[in-house]
Amino acid sequence: MSAYLVACRFALLAMAKNRLAAVLLIVFIPVWITVAKTLTTPETFPFRLRATGTWLRAGGDEITMISGSLNAVSLLVGFLMFSAARRTRAFDRRLTAAGYPRTALLGAKLTTLAVASLLVSSYATAWMLLFWTPLQPFLLGLAVLAVCLVYGAMGMCLALFLRGEVEGLVTIIMTSIIDLAPQNPVASTTADKALVELLPSYGSLQTSLAAGFTRNATVSPLLHSAAWLTALTATALAAFALRTRSHPPLRADDRRRVARRGARPRRRGEG
Template sequence: MSAPDALHAHQLRAASGQFTTALRFSIRDQTRNRLAALLLVAFVPLWYLLMAAMAGHRPLDFRLFATGQVMHIDGGHLTLISAGLNSLTMICGFAVFDAVRKSLAFDRRLVHAGYRQPVLIGAKSLAVAAVAFAVAVYTALALLPFWRPSVTGWLAVLAAFTVIALTYGALGLLLGVLVRGDLEGFFLIIMGSLMDTFLQNPLGNPLANKPVLHWFPSFGPMQFATAGAFAHTALWGYLALGLAWAAGFAATGLIIFRRRTHRRTATPRRPVTAKPGTDPSPA
């Protein structure tokens, strides 16, 4: 093996080792939040139970914007979908925001110690995606004791849950590197998730069938889950719309993360030149 090939192989092994270590730290940071774990295990079933009891089984009209079709569906089942979306926005947003805020100084030290920023960015992105998918699977499984949609309907709900978990995980990443305090981040996540998911349900919002909801992150996942669960239609464009929100939040957050962990090199000090007729030595 030639010297350039050996050097390239060594660099690949070093980058692989850095990626594995960074990924392990990122997943550990995001999964050791006890409040988020408690919300996931206990809050999700209780939230489903409360929403199902409040909504009952009153029929509702829900509009599919892709086809213009107005469906007459069970309001309780629709409320369970919006409840799952709402719980995911808060849990994933909180978990990622808290982890990023606490690990930012450590990530900066890793960069100064020689870790490559692309490696850290890739590991952090994969950790957010893995945690979001795991939380979405649990939330979709917790739905089954309250409502048993068809297999394709449940898979549509799972896909929508995964996308909204990715979206608010990416938002948590963005807020974690952007805002200066915990209070601001928690407030933005709570208010954003409540407004976003609540407005999608016609049971509590008479504007839920209006075009203005196109501008909310949960619009695409809600349309996809509802179409798959009730109309057995796959609205892939609306799922892609949700992924676009996730990609936008993640890209913005990772750009800011790169800037905040950038390794700054010391600039050489300019030599002091003495003026003619003066003594340059210190007094």
């Protein structure tokens, strides 16, 4: 337990020292939500909520604000977790090689993901509530939290396979655009297609729209988010465990062979 607490403390401190992420959190999210709300047409649009099959009507500014908020938090949490996992990658290997329990490090990473997602989703939801009063504020916050968890796990996963922060940031940006753009009922005619159910933010966007414009507690779409979160988290943790696995101890005959090899005097010409 003490190893887990120590790992959590250092992981959270490392995340808090990410100044770029802090600036993006404080500035980018409010600016994005303000622009989406004030510069988009408030004209009412009819759209079909695919999760329930019901037709709804809502202002274009409110729909765009929801989609833009999910886009902003997914980028921020994805980049934050990617950066944190990438910076501690080599240090984690040294710790596990020295005998530090991998379970403590894995638990610390999951705790960091949960804390970062809760912080960012609460902040973004609070800013949306300044401009708009959804019918189900709590459900809206839950939907935003879900997309934060999914993209945070995606960032952890990408950090194990991509070398630099530029590659990770570009990958997260492009994934978020490809993910959310086809689902916006205002900007896209493909929002009602069956393929959108395969996208990472489908559950969050459908739940957010239901929370904003209906009084029905539509939480079934979040099962899609749970599936994405489980798959990405399992991949990230499995890759971490494989890359930090400890080597098995040498057998007695291997130890004797290594000892003889180490005690053998060097011959002339050997390095």
